[in-house]
Amino acid sequence: MRLSSTILSAAALAWATGVLAAQPATMRLDYIHSGNALSEQYAIDRVVVEPLPWPGDMTRTLDDTNRGVNMVEVVDAKTGKLLYSRGFSTVFGEWKSTEEAGKLTRAFGESVRFPQPAAPVKVRILKRDERNQFSVVWSVEVDPDALDVVRKQPPAPAKPIPLRVSGPSPRKVDLLIIGDGYTRAELGKFEKTAKRLAEHLFAVSPFKERAQDFNVWGLAVPTEESGISRPSTHTHHASPLNTRYDIFGSERYVLTTDNRALRDIAQYAPYEFIEILVNNDTYGGGGIYGQFSTAAADNDWANYLFVHEFGHHFAGLADEYYTSPVAYQAASGRPEPWEPNATADPVHPKWLRHVTSGTPLPTPWPKAEYEAHSREYQKIRAQLRKENRPEGEMSKLFKEDLAWTSALFARAPHAHAVGAFEGANYEATGYYRPAQQCLMFDRSDAFCAVCAEAIGQTIDLYSRTKEQK
Structure with a gap:
């Protein structure tokens, strides 16, 4: 006798949420x-x-x-x-x-x-x-007993889908993948995409080695129209989370500013972290530490977007790139960042224990050559967006840029070292990153040792290993 997916889902949810463990x-x-x-x-x-x-x-x-x-x-x-x-x-x-x-x-x-x-x-x-x-x-x-505390919620607008259940929620990191901009006919597409991107996350170290420390859930409330809003192209769609492109005037920045809508939907699944998949192919995403991250699910670079933006949300990792235009104003001075992978002190970086003897601090790298190439690349990128060219042309440009950068870095003397490489946190000078190349710097596919350590520390905060049990 085969149990229905609904029964299996309910059973997995009851087990993973640890109802029997008398959680508050x-x-x-x-x-x-x-x-x-x-x-x-x-x-x-x-x-x-x-x-x-x-x-x-x-x-x-x-x-x-x-x-x-x-x-x-x-x-x-x-x-x-x-x-x-x-x-x-x-x-x-x-x-x-x-x-x-x-x-x-x-x-x-x-x-x-x-x-x-x-x-x-x-x-x-x-x-x-x-x-x-x-x-x-x-x-x-x-006061938990106050009369105005909301204690009764409406029925769940959608049922959570167990994508990966490794154990009871109190002993695991619970990641909720929410779809926005998926019609009822596209819910199967959402589930398939969410599974694929979760599988990719757990193919990247250190998530790969800690995959059993995670539960992953999917949840999507269907929309009338496919996709989310992109105001810069006069595209406007109603969606449950009100996620959109062009946040703070940046065409690739995707967030929701409707916190109540997000929490009122997310509360029907176990979660500590949220990644929102938007049903679009235009390159874009975003990540806020401890809040949520987003990724354009149908873009050619969706794998990278999913992991990079999750790095912001999950471990508080800083962006290490600095040549792309951003909406933020430069800070006065160079205060020490709280993020684990950026520093204003190249001589005594917070990751000094990872620096091997003989590595110069600050650490030289082909910065001038990289920046000259990046200026030309950014001009082409801006023109493609201005002309609203097909997304495939942008993806091709990204691929060519990554290949050029990787070839340049491969010839550098400190290509695989942990050091203090100037250029990080959206600033060309005054801030330093741990490695020449990292998933938080460009569209490469691996975290540096410092970022990997920070991710592991967050996993340890939420997941109990066998030894801890």
Whole structure:
């Protein structure tokens, strides 16, 4: 007798969420984060009890990775005991660094999730100060028994699909892949694509070696039209997550700024991390640490986009490239980045233990030759977009650029060394990356040792190994 996929899905969901382990409920605080380049404010929106139990390990409730622009802390209101913490970054934080933030004020919805406490707690949002240390910028008391807590949710708009179930959720990293811009007739396509991209993720080290530490779920609410909005080409589609291209004026930047829509859909599957697949072939994606990442599922470079953007979201990895145009304004001075793979100190980089004896710091590389080539490449790229040329022409340009860069780097004396290579974090000077070439630098297919270590540390925060059990 064959069980239906619905029954199998329900069984996998019940097992993986660890219902029998008496996990606490999942509580979510939705709030509004508003401001501009000079100031910011917070205001409570609502407190929600989500439909599924807390997916995380209750023995690893405190974050020791020291990553993110922000940190959430949940403390017992009576005793002050720290119950839960996690680092994260926000869409508001990125927008604040744009030119627009100097001209007007905007508001963004945000959320923090934590195990439901037994008594009132204070939820504190911290932010890094000028010393790169966290300090409290907002605090609000949350009573789990308050009358205005939302405890009943509407029926799930779609059923989660178990793409990879390695064990109970509290012992695993739960990755939720959400589709946006898929019609009902394309839901099978979404499931197939989500499986393929997840398989690729686990073919890339260090995810490859830690594949059994993950559960992967799929979820897609169907749309009336295929694809998401791309305003720069006058393409506008309604979609459940309101994901779109052209975020902050960057044609390739894909995000949703509709946090409530995202959380109200995601809450029906176990998750700690979210990757949104958009049903488009135009190159694009994005990633916010601790929030979500996105990738254009039908692009020729979807494999790279999926992994690169997930690197931002999952491990807080910085972009190491610096010749592509971005929406952000350059920071005054060169403060030390919190990201694990970028530094302003090339002589004593934070990854010094990975640098072998004899490697010069800073580390020479064919920077001038690379930049001369990149300037010409960027001109061609901009022209292709201006003329709205077929996506295949852009993919061909990317392939040629990667081949040229890889050939140049292969001849360099420190091609495979960990050092301090100038050019990172969108800046040509003053910031340094650990390796000459890495998946966070260009469209190559491997993480450097420093990025791999940072990914492993995040996996350790969420997944319990056999030895820990």
